[in-house]
Amino acid sequence: MLRDITLxxxxxxxxxxxxxxxxxxxxxxxxxxxxxxxxxxxxxxxxAGLWLFAMIRLSKVPFRFMVKGLKPVIMILLVTVxxxxxxxxxxxxxxxxxxxxxxxGLKMALFMTIRFVMLIIGSTLMTLTxxxxxxxxxxxxxxxxxxxxxxxxxxxxxxxAIALRFIPILMEETDxxxxxxxxxxxxxxxxxMFKRVKAMLPLLVPLFVSAFRRAxxxxxxxxxxxxxxxxGRTKMKxxxxxxxDRRAYLCILVYLVVLIVGGFIGKRLPL
Amino acid sequence: MQIIIDxxxxxxxxxxxxxxxxxxxxxxxxxxQFLALIGHTGSGKSTLIQHLNGLLKAESGSIYxxxxxxxxxxxxxxxxxxxxxxxxxxxxHQLFETDVFRDVCxxxxxxxxxDNKAGLKAFEALHQVGIxxxxxxxxxxxxxxxxxxxxAIAGVLAMEPEVLILDEPTAGLDPRGREELLTMLKxxxxxxxxxxxxxxHSMEDVAKYAERVLVMEKGSVxxxxxxxxxxxxxxxxxxxxxxxxxxxxxxxxxxxxxxxxNPQMITVEEARQEILKAFxxxxxx
Numbered sequence: 229m230l231r232d233i234t235l236x237x238x239x240x241x242x243x244x245x246x247x248x249x250x251x252x253x254x255x256x257x258x259x260x261x262x263x264x265x266x267x268x269x270x271x272x273x274x275x276a277g278l279w280l281f282a283m284i285r286l287s288k289v290p291f292r293f294m295v296k297g298l299k300p301v302i303m304i305l306l307v308t309v310x311x312x313x314x315x316x317x318x319x320x321x322x323x324x325x326x327x328x329x330x331x332x333g334l335k336m337a338l339f340m341t342i343r344f345v346m347l348i349i350g351s352t353l354m355t356l357t358x359x360x361x362x363x364x365x366x367x368x369x370x371x372x373x374x375x376x377x378x379x380x381x382x383x384x385x386x387x388x389a390i391a392l393r394f395i396p397i398l399m400e401e402t403d404x405x406x407x408x409x410x411x412x413x414x415x416x417x418x419x420x421m422f423k424r425v426k427a428m429l430p431l432l433v434p435l436f437v438s439a440f441r442r443a444x445x446x447x448x449x450x451x452x453x454x455x456x457x458x459x460g461r462t463k464m465k466x467x468x469x470x471x472x473d474r475r476a477y478l479c480i481l482v483y484l485v486v487l488i489v490g491g492f493i494g495k496r497l498p499l
Numbered sequence: 500m501q502i503i504i505d506x507x508x509x510x511x512x513x514x515x516x517x518x519x520x521x522x523x524x525x526x527x528x529x530x531x532q533f534l535a536l537i538g539h540t541g542s543g544k545s546t547l548i549q550h551l552n553g554l555l556k557a558e559s560g561s562i563y564x565x566x567x568x569x570x571x572x573x574x575x576x577x578x579x580x581x582x583x584x585x586x587x588x589x590x591x592h593q594l595f596e597t598d599v600f601r602d603v604c605x606x607x608x609x610x611x612x613x614d615n616k617a618g619l620k621a622f623e624a625l626h627q628v629g630i631x632x633x634x635x636x637x638x639x640x641x642x643x644x645x646x647x648x649x650x651a652i653a654g655v656l657a658m659e660p661e662v663l664i665l666d667e668p669t670a671g672l673d674p675r676g677r678e679e680l681l682t683m684l685k686x687x688x689x690x691x692x693x694x695x696x697x698x699x700h701s702m703e704d705v706a707k708y709a710e711r712v713l714v715m716e717k718g719s720v721x722x723x724x725x726x727x728x729x730x731x732x733x734x735x736x737x738x739x740x741x742x743x744x745x746x747x748x749x750x751x752x753x754x755x756x757x758x759x760x761n762p763q764m765i766t767v768e769e770a771r772q773e774i775l776k777a778f779x780x781x782x783x784x
Binding site for chain 2: 401407410413415433434
């Protein structure tokens with residue numbers, strides 16, 4: 229029922245992207261996401277699309293896993309597209325009753341969709357190729373300068389690691405409770421909005437109870453193993469940059485430069 | 500026959516991660532039988548029982564409940580779920596209401612009963628599972644583990660199912676809780692002629708309560724017979740990661756050592772009689 233959500237799930241295989249230092253992947257993903265918002269013209273989407281395609285090939289993760297990650301956000305996407313098409317003012321292309329569809333609106337909707345899809349696929353790719361542990365280690369390492377400002381970086385990254393780790397567990401739990409309530413005649417599908425929200429109660433209450441129980445157990449288990457926070461804590465596998473990682477940083481830089489140049493060229497082109 | 504299962508197949512996942520969970524499962528359950536389903540973890544037991552009340556849909560094959568195919572488009576699955584009660588593993592995790600009584604009312608109310616009728620059913624069900632009245636209006640989260648479990652089972656019983664399926668209902672209970680729960684099931688079976696399907700890892704419980712045992716392995720039912728028949732295959736069960744009741748183990752060892760006892764005893768009581776009989780005949784010592 230709920231097994232389709234891939235966001236935050238790791239795909240086990242051996243590829244260049246999998247072996248890369250997670251810090252590179254985080255920086256790369258950020259650079260990629262920012263690059264999508266730098267300009268709004270077709271050239272940069274082409275460049276970013278090529279880059280994304282190359283990354284997907286390098287990752288050796290089947291493409292359908294990324295498409296699966298899109299499924300849960302399709303509703304949000306549809307709403308934004310409709311809003312953009314209907315409510316953007318500009319040169320009208322098509323008019324019917326009170327609805328006017330404008331050239332700008334269509335363009336906006338198209339760009340929004342491309343951006344959104346590429347953004348989701350790009351970030352899904354990062355979580356598919358990086359284990360949650362690596363991801364949070366990398367974040368901790370990248371954010372460590374903030375330690376000087378008394379930001380509890382280790383604690384934040386630990387919280388993230390736990391949150392990520394719990395996504396699949398809670399998914400499974402939801403599935404289980406849902407089935408248990410269905411077996412007691414619960415109905416999650418029919419009825420109006422109000423009824424449906426009310427029908428979620430038998431699902432949400434046990435889910436929260438179990439989340440708290442699990443959190444409690446985990447805290448206990450961590451304390452039993454003398455967890456005392458980040459201070460003086462060493463790592464079994466510290467992150468160390470290798471030559472491949474340096475080359476990867478260079479690739480990201482080249483990508484950004486190409487994209488920015490492409491963006492300026494694209495501005496001069498029509499569309 | 501109350502339930503007929505015919506050539507059931509089911510797989511999880513797709514593509515490379517596809518795993519066949521059920522393979523050509525066929526058997527039928529007559530009304531009023533007490534069955535046990537055994538098999539090691541991942542053998543498809545839980546998948547199978549979820550098919551019986553329509554929570555999972557078979558890929559191929561069919562299940563007939565009172566002669567009607569439950570996978571038919573227009574089959575009333577909600578009604579089926581009230582007739583085939585399913586108690587999941589750790590059912591106490593599904594409790595959600597503010598008090599015990601209301602939680603048990605959830606099932607009957609979903610069937611469209613009014614407050615009075617639902618309350619009556621809840622009252623009866625709570626009595627059946629032995630929850631004292633002073634606990635009716637406390638929060639289910641304040642109860643002990645065993646009590647919670649019984650309340651959760653009452654939540655299914657309140658729908659008055661004809662068939663009750665329980666997935667390891669005694670897991671995590673203390674010995675007394677186990678005994679009480681299983682005695683209660685036996686009583687339901689005897690008094691209400693309820694069909695009971697018990698998924699269990701305790702061979703002792705299976706030997707003591709079940710009339711028929713199904714053994715699952717890799718998604719197929721590989722043995723189907725009385726507990727005595729099934730537990731006579733000690734070596735095979737052990738190879739499958741299962742076991743026979745300790746007392747059966749013991750009797751089979753005794754016989755191997757040359758004592759004139761029948762090794763097919765599966766409960767302690769039977770074994771006691773058998774050993775005493777051998778003593779009386781004067782064949783021992």
